[in-house]
Amino acid sequence: MAKFKLAFGIHNHQPVGNFEMVFEDAHRNAYAPFLKMVESFPSLSITLHQSGILWDWQKKNHPDFLELVSRLLEKGRLELMTGGFYEPILTSVPERDARGQVELLNRFLKENFDVNPVGLWLTERIWEPHLPRVIAEAGARYLPIDDTHFIYAGFEHSQLTGPFVTENEGRIVVLLPIQKRLRYLIPFGSVEEVITELKKQAESNPDGLAVYADDGEKFGVWPDTHKHCFEEGWLYKFFEVAEKNASWLEIIPLGKAAALKPVGRAYLPTASYAEMLHWSLPTDAFLEYENFVNWLKEEGQEQRYGRFVRGGHWRGFLTKYEEANLMHKKMLAVSDKLAAYEQKNPGKTALALKAREKLYAGQCNCPYWHGVFGGLYLAHIRTAIYKNLIEADNELRQLNRETGPGYEIRDYDADGADEIIMTNDDYTAVFKPGRGGTLLDLSLNKYHFCLTDTMTRRIEGYHKKLSKAVKKEAEPKDKTASIHDIFLTKEEGLSRYLIKDWYLKRGFIDHFFSDGIDFEAFSSGHYGEDGDFILEPFNFELDASGCQLSMVRNGHLWRYGGPLPLRVMKRFAFVKDTNKINITYEISSSDPRGVKVKFGVENNFNFQAGHAEDRFILVDNRRPENYYLDSYGSYQQVHSLAMVDQYLNLAVALESEGPVAIWHLPIYTVSLSESGFEKVYQGTTIVYVMEVPLSQAPYVIKLVLQAGKPEDVLFGNPLLTASSSR
Numbered sequence: 001m002a003k004f005k006l007a008f009g010i011h012n013h014q015p016v017g018n019f020e021m022v023f024e025d026a027h028r029n030a031y032a033p034f035l036k037m038v039e040s041f042p043s044l045s046i047t048l049h050q051s052g053i054l055w056d057w058q059k060k061n062h063p064d065f066l067e068l069v070s071r072l073l074e075k076g077r078l079e080l081m082t083g084g085f086y087e088p089i090l091t092s093v094p095e096r097d098a099r100g101q102v103e104l105l106n107r108f109l110k111e112n113f114d115v116n117p118v119g120l121w122l123t124e125r126i127w128e129p130h131l132p133r134v135i136a137e138a139g140a141r142y143l144p145i146d147d148t149h150f151i152y153a154g155f156e157h158s159q160l161t162g163p164f165v166t167e168n169e170g171r172i173v174v175l176l177p178i179q180k181r182l183r184y185l186i187p188f189g190s191v192e193e194v195i196t197e198l199k200k201q202a203e204s205n206p207d208g209l210a211v212y213a214d215d216g217e218k219f220g221v222w223p224d225t226h227k228h229c230f231e232e233g234w235l236y237k238f239f240e241v242a243e244k245n246a247s248w249l250e251i252i253p254l255g256k257a258a259a260l261k262p263v264g265r266a267y268l269p270t271a272s273y274a275e276m277l278h279w280s281l282p283t284d285a286f287l288e289y290e291n292f293v294n295w296l297k298e299e300g301q302e303q304r305y306g307r308f309v310r311g312g313h314w315r316g317f318l319t320k321y322e323e324a325n326l327m328h329k330k331m332l333a334v335s336d337k338l339a340a341y342e343q344k345n346p347g348k349t350a351l352a353l354k355a356r357e358k359l360y361a362g363q364c365n366c367p368y369w370h371g372v373f374g375g376l377y378l379a380h381i382r383t384a385i386y387k388n389l390i391e392a393d394n395e396l397r398q399l400n401r402e403t404g405p406g407y408e409i410r411d412y413d414a415d416g417a418d419e420i421i422m423t424n425d426d427y428t429a430v431f432k433p434g435r436g437g438t439l440l441d442l443s444l445n446k447y448h449f450c451l452t453d454t455m456t457r458r459i460e461g462y463h464k465k466l467s468k469a470v471k472k473e474a475e476p477k478d479k480t481a482s483i484h485d486i487f488l489t490k491e492e493g494l495s496r497y498l499i500k501d502w503y504l505k506r507g508f509i510d511h512f513f514s515d516g517i518d519f520e521a522f523s524s525g526h527y528g529e530d531g532d533f534i535l536e537p538f539n540f541e542l543d544a545s546g547c548q549l550s551m552v553r554n555g556h557l558w559r560y561g562g563p564l565p566l567r568v569m570k571r572f573a574f575v576k577d578t579n580k581i582n583i584t585y586e587i588s589s590s591d592p593r594g595v596k597v598k599f600g601v602e603n604n605f606n607f608q609a610g611h612a613e614d615r616f617i618l619v620d621n622r623r624p625e626n627y628y629l630d631s632y633g634s635y636q637q638v639h640s641l642a643m644v645d646q647y648l649n650l651a652v653a654l655e656s657e658g659p660v661a662i663w664h665l666p667i668y669t670v671s672l673s674e675s676g677f678e679k680v681y682q683g684t685t686i687v688y689v690m691e692v693p694l695s696q697a698p699y700v701i702k703l704v705l706q707a708g709k710p711e712d713v714l715f716g717n718p719l720l721t722a723s724s725s726r
Helices: 020-039 052-061 063-074 095-113 131-137 147-152 180-185 191-204 225-231 234-244 254-258 274-279 283-298 302-308 314-320 322-344 346-361 379-399 461-468 519-523
Strands: 004-012 046-050 078-080 142-146 164-168 171-178 209-215 249-252 406-410 419-423 427-432 438-444 507-513 539-542 548-557 564-574 580-588 596-605 615-619 633-645 650-673 676-693 699-708
Touching (some): 020 052, 063 078, 131 171, 147 302, 180 191, 191 249, 249 254, 274 283, 322 346, 322 379, 438 699, 519 650
Antiparallel strands (some): 406 419, 427 438
């Protein structure tokens, strides 16, 4: 007798750099109990995919889990899938790295389980039409992918009753259409609703197939799901009821489904699951899309016309978030450098193994985008990516025997204009003369740390739901809901942190403040800018040594009587054999009119934890009253401010030759994660403010920046003599 088949797959993953306790909680609450539940049903056979990051952690911390996997494999009750070891978005990395990542996970599964996987988990199901060739060349023969992709291609739901074949350049792979309806029902609908849905499909197609493949975190990590799935018994009941309906229903692994006779051939457009395409849109488009989809639902037209309504695509995140793009382009630069080394040294590729490992770790997808998960907004995840990329670059510098200063002039961030990349043993600095001469990236090479890894504050499309959010304690307890349907908040009053920045929060941003702009106004997001030096281009010149960069802009100061010509020159000199960067500003006007201006130099640095006793601020080498990194402070007639992180044993200090006013304030973003709305510390803004009388002769400002171990930055002789300069 023909049986209806439910192909069942689970995907488990934790990002590079996530906290140990998050790994442990996810393992204890979801990964281990789920597989133990599977073991308790002898007739059950499913597919499991885990990222190599998670496999490595479990091998070290819970070897019994690998023993459980081995037992299920020996009994033919478990199939393992491959994928990118460090869970990259395959379309976001060079094809050589995509293949290498898959080969790395294949090797792990072979060495630990004697398995040669033929199925591939596509990270976030992000599909582009060229992927069949890449996937097939990596050795995979099938992959599960959302039915959404098929619907966008014009298929009907009624057609998605089995596997499909697709190809690129003749390289064939089999596609299994994951049902969105089942993704939402399991485990958030009742067991009866799930069985009713499957029975309905079986009645119209008795020997047909339904595919379910989704995140294992749904079964114990998402809010209240451990209680729902295990304590209240949803998962046990589901497997039990499925077993009782074995006369017409069979749960099978994905590989068995992929081996069935194909339903047909399909060519899919660039896509992901619908939520991802929504999240990738810019804020205004995000809201317009959401409103239109809601209107279709209200009019009862979503099923008819929904296929023609779609959001953006994953690469849109690289436009939406410049921080993601900068991280991505740093990753590509390291990958290109590794490929160039291996091409020049074909017999020495083994020497580059550590660089490759670190590069692959730096390709972990999670902080390159943001949706209902914290992603890009989680500073500790971004920090881990930068750490691995900087470490990989350091390895390649050693292999290439690169010592001392060096520089490149190229379009680093892929916007059509050149940036300057200056490197020495201490720093890698990326300057953007085309937009304000901003310091985009300052990485500490010896310590594998990016100081400028901050976030610009934005108004996100989901912020309009903040007013509807309830605190966790007030959440209704009558039903376990999907994280797509609940709006929780970790604290009240988050709306006061919704500030929109109009420029990228990085380094050496040059303000000419309007009258009335003081510390309080600046802190509340009222900038009041009279100059045109933040977004506009500077001309630049590098000296022959590559150690000194000068940037000049002949701009304007906007006044009621008409614009004043204003010239700003800023010079960055990397002092040989030290961790010092000397910065000089020269400000002048050919038509000064006796005007004084309030000039501010803004820098933004991030040591992750804003409110910890071992991370603090020093003003003139003393702790002020407000010394936490997330505190607010304004000081007059001082010379220096330092941020100290004793946990990382790092510090950054900026000192002025003459006395200045210094402001410091935290960068807080309000983001949405699976736990609800939360305030996240993204770094500290530091502004050096001074009154500058304009004249035809340049007004000179001298600063010194140092970063590294605290004892190399804060103690000993003063960084500069404390005297004023004109």
